[in-house]
Amino acid sequence: MSALVVVPVASISRLTAAGISAALSLGDEVVAVTVAFTDPEETAADVSFRARWQEWHPQVPLITLNSNRRSIARPIVKYLSQLEQEDSYHRLVVLIPEVQPPRFWDWVLFNQGAELACQRLLYRVSPAGRPGAGIADVMK
Numbered sequence: 001m002s003a004l005v006v007v008p009v010a011s012i013s014r015l016t017a018a019g020i021s022a023a024l025s026l027g028d029e030v031v032a033v034t035v036a037f038t039d040p041e042e043t044a045a046d047v048s049f050r051a052r053w054q055e056w057h058p059q060v061p062l063i064t065l066n067s068n069r070r071s072i073a074r075p076i077v078k079y080l081s082q083l084e085q086e087d088s089y090h091r092l093v094v095l096i097p098e099v100q101p102p103r104f105w106d107w108v109l110f111n112q113g114a115e116l117a118c119q120r121l122l123y124r125v126s127p128a129g130r131p132g133a134g135i136a137d138v139m140k
Contacts, residue, residue, distance in 0.1 A: 002028035003091040004083065008076055009034050011049070012056050019097030020058050027093060032062045033079060035072045 005027035007019050023030040032053075036046040046064055053062045065075035076094070083092060 002089055003093065004028070004089040005030045005093045005095050006076070006080065006083075007032045007060075007095045007097070008072065009062070009097075012052055015097045015099065017058075019095055020060055023093075023095045024060070026095065027091075029089075030060045032058075032060050033065055033076060034062060035065050035067050035075050037070060038066060038068050 003026070005023040007016075007023045007030065009016050009019070009032045020030065020032065034046070034049065036042050050062060050064070063079075065079055067075045080092060080094070083089065
C-alpha cells in the first residue's frame, strides 16, 4: 500500500506550485482536487481552470468535486471518506497550501477557508474507526 497526498486547489499560483511541490516530496501519489459549484458560471470557470491546469502540466491529476452548496470542506471530506472505504492507501494526507501573512492580525483576513477545512477534517472519524486524515500546511 502507498501514501496518497490530496491537495485542495482553487487557482494556479506560486502558492499552488509550492503546495504541489511539497506534496510530491511527501507521498507516492499526489492528486489535486478543486470544488466546483453547480451554477453555470462556476461550470464555465471550472472548464477554464482545467484548461489552464493542462497548460501548466504539473504531472498531477486534477479532480473536480461538484457541490450544490457553497462549501469546500464537505465535498473534500466526502471524497476522502470514499478513498478510505476503498482502502487502497496506507496513509492519506491532506496538504493545504496557505498564505503566511506578514503580521499576526492579518490571520483574520487570510486562510479562513483552509482553517474551516482543517477543523472539519481533524474532527471526523473514518468509517474504519481511525482518526481523521493527516493535515499538512504549506505556508508561502
